[in-house]
Amino acid sequence: MxxxxxxxxxxxxxxxxxxxxxxxxxxxxxxxxxxxxxxxxxxxxxxxxxxxxxxxxxxxxxxxxxxxxxxxxxxxxxxxxxxxxxxxxxxxxxxxxxxxxxxxxxxxxxxxxxxxxxxxxxxxxxxxxxxxxxxxxxxxxxxxxxxxxxxxxxxxxxxxxxxxxxxxxxxxxxxxxxxxxxxxxxxxxxxxxxxxxxNIHQNFKNYQDTILLVDKGEKQVSSTVGHDLMHNHPFAEQRFAQAHQNLSSIKTILESGNLDAFIKIAESEALTLHAMMMTSLPYFILMKPNTLEIINKIWKFRNETNIPICFTLDAGANVHVLYPENVRVEVLQFIKGELVGYCQNGNYICDEIGTGAIKI
Structure with missing residues (x-):
């Protein structure tokens, strides 16, 4: 090593x-x-x-x-x-x-x-x-x-x-x-x-990520400060143990192609990240009202259509919408029809899984 x-x-x-x-x-x-x-x-x-x-x-x-x-x-x-x-x-x-x-x-x-x-x-x-x-x-x-x-x-x-x-x-x-x-x-x-x-299951090859730009402003709390607040966090040790468990689970999920299990881990991890922010001292909230509107719309759409779409979040307000390539047409139609209105100036970025750095 x-x-x-x-x-x-x-x-x-x-x-x-x-x-x-x-x-x-x-x-x-x-x-x-x-x-x-x-x-x-x-x-x-x-x-x-x-x-x-x-x-x-x-x-x-x-x-x-x-x-x-x-x-x-x-x-x-x-x-x-x-x-x-x-x-x-x-x-x-x-x-x-x-x-x-x-x-x-x-x-x-x-x-x-x-x-x-x-x-x-x-x-x-x-x-x-x-x-x-x-x-x-x-x-x-x-x-x-x-x-x-x-x-x-x-x-x-x-x-x-x-x-x-x-x-x-x-x-x-x-x-x-x-x-x-x-x-x-x-x-x-x-x-x-x-x-x-x-080996990653075929379900996760070419996975799509459409990034909804809810708020382009500078965060009121930097990630560096947020990380530091975990030192005395009341739930830190449980969180670190949970991350180890979730990584074990997602390893199996990526190998088996279980989309339902993937959705549960991805969304739970995103919400847990923000829960850590909301329960630190000092506490802070980086999600915006439109972040929550988008999350609820995604849940409703998934329940009604059974299309395996989910969200994740970074340490900010923007929403990453994750979904397999074979439902791209339906999901983009949903995003344009129901979610773009919650984005700042209607801005979003279509992305997908890549392979890393490239020499030019």
Missing amino acids: LSEKDFISKPFSSTIENGSFQWSAPSNIALVKYWGKKENQIPANPSISFTLNNCKTITKLAFAKKDADGKFTFDLLFEGKPKEDFKPKIQKFFERIEIYCPYLKAYHFTIETENTFPHSSGIASSASGMAALSMNIMSLEKALNPNMTEEYFYQKVSFLARLGSGSACRSVKGSVVVWGKHAEINGSSDLFGVEFPS
């Missing part, structure tokens, strides 16, 4: 003066949620997610060797324009990963990044953003160390991405990704995400 020390770079035999890489990395949506973390971005419980396909960040990293000045230096462009308010997060990320990537101070970087989905639309862009940046950094490391194995490359990408944004480690490789040590998932680790090790 790899430890943090295994990700510290050894001195390289190769050198490289300048160049560039470009990767896209997707967002992801957790089915079993992680809420609460220990030091160094270690999750308090394991989680499992669907990798998305269309909601992604595209990042180009250009690098040029510089004189030793003992500093991280970089320019940052978001959608072609300088983005000063993103820079502190990148600076902090570089500081956090320096021990594992000591070569970073030897280069000046130009980071050009853009999202395929609207920024600040309430979809977790830190996961896709940090995953895309980490793919590029590790491409530089692989150029310096050509003998690196593909397995180590992807494990270290996920390891680095986690240090930028916890859930980013699930946006690197695979359609279904587990992050966090779990007794029934071979190779699972708190340090990086791993591809779901079993």
Whole structure:
């Protein structure tokens, strides 16, 4: 089992003066949620997610060797324009990963990044953003160390991405990704995400996720603050145990194709996540009235049609509508007819399961 020390770079035999890489990395949506973390971005419980396909960040990293000045230096462009308010997060990320990537101070970087989905639309862009940046950094490391194995490359990408944004480690490789040590998932680790090790039933191939943008505003409580509130939470230990149990259940569900059981776990996990927020001190509510309207409409539609549609939520107001590809026409008709009115400016995004980061 790899430890943090295994990700510290050894001195390289190769050198490289300048160049560039470009990767896209997707967002992801957790089915079993992680809420609460220990030091160094270690999750308090394991989680499992669907990798998305269309909601992604595209990042180009250009690098040029510089004189030793003992500093991280970089320019940052978001959608072609300088983005000063993103820079502190990148600076902090570089500081956090320096021990594992000591070569970073030897280069000046130009980071050009853009999202395929609207920024600040309430979809977790830190996961896709940090995953895309980490793919590029590790491409530089692989150029310096050509003998690196593909397995180590992807494990270290996920390891680095986690240090930028916890859930980013699930946006690197695979359609279904587990992050966090779990007794029934071979190779699972708190340090990086791993591809779901079993065969996934045909029912879950090409699964659809239509994201209803209920509220695009900035959350009144950041995820970082929310995670911290789990330290003294009265229900924390029960929640962490429940997550382990639900991951065991969803492993069996993904193998067997049981859609009814999938719906129960996915929706229960979403509501439990928000219940943790509502029962912490201080307590807070990130759902909006229209979130609840949509949930009730989904329940009514499912009861009346027996179509296996369900919802999940991130730490926000927006609703992810999950359903198999073979009912796509009926579900989109329902969304357009009955749910779009609850979205801010009628905005929603059609997405589906993807496979992870792609080199461009």
